[in-house]
Amino acid sequence: xxxxxxxxxxxxxxxxxxxxxxxxxxxxxxxxxxxxxxxxxxxxxxxxxxxxxxxxxxxxxxxxxxxxxxxxxxxxxxxxxxxxxxxxxxxxxxxxxxxxxxxxxxxxxxxxxxxxxxxxxxxxxxxxxxxxxxxxxxxxxxxxxxxxxxxxxxxxxxxxxxxxxxxxxxxxxxxxxxxxxxxxxxxxxxxxxxxxxxxxxxxxxxxxxxxxxxxxxxxxxxxxxxxxxxxxxxxxxxxxxxxxxxxxxxxxxxxxxxxxxxxxxxxxxxxxxxxxxxxxxxxxxxxxxxxxxxxxxxxxxxxxxxxxxxxxxxxxxxxxxxxxxxxxxxxxxxxxxxxxxxxxxxxxxxxxxxxxxxxxxxxxxxxxxxxx
Numbered sequence: 001x002x003x004x005x006x007x008x009x010x011x012x013x014x015x016x017x018x019x020x021x022x023x024x025x026x027x028x029x030x031x032x033x034x035x036x037x038x039x040x041x042x043x044x045x046x047x048x049x050x051x052x053x054x055x056x057x058x059x060x061x062x063x064x065x066x067x068x069x070x071x072x073x074x075x076x077x078x079x080x081x082x083x084x085x086x087x088x089x090x091x092x093x094x095x096x097x098x099x100x101x102x103x104x105x106x107x108x109x110x111x112x113x114x115x116x117x118x119x120x121x122x123x124x125x126x127x128x129x130x131x132x133x134x135x136x137x138x139x140x141x142x143x144x145x146x147x148x149x150x151x152x153x154x155x156x157x158x159x160x161x162x163x164x165x166x167x168x169x170x171x172x173x174x175x176x177x178x179x180x181x182x183x184x185x186x187x188x189x190x191x192x193x194x195x196x197x198x199x200x201x202x203x204x205x206x207x208x209x210x211x212x213x214x215x216x217x218x219x220x221x222x223x224x225x226x227x228x229x230x231x232x233x234x235x236x237x238x239x240x241x242x243x244x245x246x247x248x249x250x251x252x253x254x255x256x257x258x259x260x261x262x263x264x265x266x267x268x269x270x271x272x273x274x275x276x277x278x279x280x281x282x283x284x285x286x287x288x289x290x291x292x293x294x295x296x297x298x299x300x301x302x303x304x305x306x307x308x309x310x311x312x313x314x315x316x317x318x319x320x321x322x323x324x325x326x327x328x329x330x331x332x333x334x335x336x337x338x339x340x341x342x343x344x345x346x347x348x349x350x351x352x353x354x355x356x357x358x359x360x361x362x363x364x365x366x367x368x369x370x371x372x
Contacts, residue, residue, distance in 0.1 A: 075099035091193040092225035147265035172200030182243035276311040
């Protein structure tokens with residue numbers, strides 16, 4: 001129970017996350033994290049934070065005005081301080097007063113072009129959905145996802161560990177749940193509505209001084225439809241540092257204290273990038289692009305993919321390669337051969353011979369001798 005722990009006990013050890021393992025909030029109750037059961041699977045287990053954003057799905061009606069309860073799933077309700085005004089902030093691809101209208105509607109039956117970038121069309125009852133590859137987001141998988149890497153210390157001493165369930169996936173799920181919830185309840189509506197998923201990348205046991213715990217790396221996945229710059233690591237750091245579920249126990253700069261390291265993830269340096277084997281992958285600090293090399297044809301448009309995902313040699317590219325490289329090289333070789341043969345011929349013509357037998361024989365043939 002939270003009442004069984006003092007503030008000092010929580011501060012000791014690893015100060016970031018799983019401090020996160022406790023239900024935070026003034027009236028939050030419940031046991032410390034136990035891997036036998038999911039942790040914070042739904043937002044109804046959280047008390048609303050005292051911020052300008054309120055998630056509509058919370059079950060605590062006392063905190064949620066009637067208007068906010070109408071905001072559709074995935075959106076957030078903006079509550080303006082000092083004003084009796086509410087506004088639904090929509091997640092990507094949705095619009096309307098209550099964010100319940102799709103900007104792009106997929107066909108009722110699956111077609112070849114319904115999903116882009118390798119997305120798989122899934123047929124439902126009177127509707128279709130696109131299952132996107134890991135690097136793509138959007139209703140029809142039309143946008144490249146942005147990734148933010150969070151490396152953090154997890155304090156094992158604050159958790160009731162169950163040896164049978166102390167797996168990497170279980171630990172990763174707990175950390176991901178806490179990060180996602182903190183972002184969804186944070187002060188940036190773009191981040192709150194654009195967080196898509198969280199993946200465990202690496203987990204290892206570690207020890208700092210006398211405190212034992214784990215060092216964890218996870219990747220946060222965002223939909224960049226609104227504004228790519230909103231997903232800069234510095235902005236994510238600011239949101240997490242001011243999130244109510246961290247601020248109760250976090251004091252100071254957790255990045256400076258090296259309990260966490262948050263960076264924009266370079267997909268080009270990982271196996272996650274999907275550029276064609278012959279293409280060049282370029283990372284601009286937030287996202288990545290692919291570019292086919294010279295004399296290759298970009299077939300992305302044919303397959304409904306972004307540039308650089310499918311590069312191949314076509315007749316035109318082969319013809320261009322031949323015209324620009326092979327033909328000039330062949331002509332140059334012929335010219336060199338011609339002048340070489342000519343040089344050899346001239347050299348043979350002007351070189352004197354020490355053998356006079358041929359000339360003597362020629363004179364003898366032209367002037368035959370007569371006997372008297």
